[in-house]
Amino acid sequence: MLGISAYPKDIDPDYLKRAAAAGVREVFTSLQIPEDTPTEFTQGLRTLQQAVHALDLNVIVDISPATFKKLGLADNDFNGIYAQGFHSLRLDYGFDDPALIRKLQKHFTVVLNASTVQVDFLNALQVEGVDLRKLVVAHNFYPKPDTGLTAAYFAEKNKLFQEWEIPLLAFIPGDGLKRYPVYAGVPTLEHQRGFNSYAAYLEMALRYGVEWIYVGDSQLTAQSLAWIQRFSQDGVITLPVAGTTQLPSDPLKVRREVSPGMVRIQTPRQATPVGPVLDRPAGTVTIENDLAGRYHGEIDIAKTDLPFSPTSNYLGTIPAPFLPLLPLLDGQHPVQFTAL
Template sequence: MSIGYSLYLSSFEMQKPMFEEIDGRGQFVFTSLHLQEEMDDLKAYREQAKSALHWLKGKGFYIIADVSPITLEIFNAPTLNEFMTRLPVDCLRIDYGFSDDDILTLAKDYPVCFNASTVKKDFGLKLKALGTKIFACHNFYPRPETGLDEDMFREINEWLKELGFHIMAFIPGKAKRKPIYEGLPTLERHRTLPSYVSFLDLVLKEGIDTVLVGDLTIDHQDRLWIEQYLSHQTICLPVHFEPPYSHLYDQAFTVRPDSPFSNIRLTESRLMNWDEGLLKPYHQTDRPVGTITVDNVNYGRYRGEIQIVRVDRPRDERVNVIGHVDPNYLDLLPIIPNRSKIRFVRKR
């Protein structure tokens, strides 16, 4: 699994500080080289493209460029194969305007990326037979209510996975891009979610290989949490604790393998060296979704067990309410699988 970012040539100087912070090795950049609104001055556009792409290659990014026949015309390349020698890109995403033979000819010599949302299975089989690296990249959808629904997404991905293709999809970012400024996700359900939540949803629930940020930037904290997950497979869970329980910030736990959907049960919590005062009855209230609790001394051998509730629960005199998941990140809760590692973090 990996993360990637979108490059927009007209916004590169604004995006550059973000790219400067990122170690590009093993990470992807996706860019479109046929956006008409960026092409007022074709000579300047060509120079800008070469400069930005060379800079990103110097950082170690793997660059996928979305192209059309207009792109070849602008860069004076008679064929897709010739275009690959003109710019420092690693792979071309081919959508419309090229014949199957054009794409197959390219795929004999270079990795190829196709539109996962529209390609036909019989053509996918032809590409697979060539034995080259094949990426299947879904579209993003600027207009609200046009993003893919889960059933369609999974149906498409099922056969892509069967053929062993590397699947990519988009999530919204922080600085929204024109023309609608309402996020650039593949799945409609992600349009208003934090990038971190959308990333984990695609990786953990949908089995996507590479998640691309469609917008101009990503929230800095979300990016750090994504990088931590990629490095350590630990899910950072933004929370707010009651003051007596603030020592639980930055603590890591394992989700029990037998946790029901209703409650995330944390394996190590009952084995902790608890201060006995923290297990006396305290703050016993209703427990809406996202509430963090610890079983108090009235629960016998369960004393000290920390849970995160995923369904609304009533007050229980044996259970102390000690915190809650940050409201912006409640959508993480259905995503967290049993046996996973989680870490409680402050939302800054």
């Protein structure tokens, strides 16, 4: 499931409308960003409330104990938050009382901070009577470069939530407007900082099995939104290719055998005259020519830098931002080339 984010200082109602029109129903916001001035916070929050109400979007609000004062509420006035139209809470540090979480579940969807959740805490929640089936755990995002999670830590941490069958939420960077005040992306995984949003989404879904994937930055591009939603609805992976008009336009199956050097597309074996034959750096799309014998007509994509081959006609190149897609092509989903 794709979610987006909207923040008081730079909220764009038109972006929310476009996302809603594309099928997005979930929005994340933070009510504890210290860089928001009181005016920016008040005006932006009002704009957000009006937009999500008009579009019937669900909002997860990230709160801390300081949030109540920013909203003009008494400490721990959760009824006041509910009355403002916010019914999903992401609890940051300071809200780790199992009795409070059980109480909040009566009215809110409760989203816990994944960094603070350990086995003993889950056991304490269970003893208190918290309905673990209705919980969500959300990883942090990390505005400061070089502070995001490693892939190994992320995967190991997620085993706990998978064992307890608790849905997991993580953030990917946006490839449109970056979030203030650092403007360096807000990913969960450090290696995804600077990733194209579409590539980051597919990696989160296919490699890590994350169910709730939110764009942490303030916007993603219309192109990435369309490709993500297409994958969500049809299971088709869009592969952008530069420098060609010769590739098939229909979805194609990928061979299930995973090779270290190339992705093999299932296409008819057919006569293919020798054409332009170039070097094959990672991302190069080729079709085997008649020198390949019975393999002529097969379309391949170089996953790594491969040596020159006289049997491989050049068709195009997967641009660098989309190279992270290639290790994800294992035959589980069809691919569709699109010219850039």
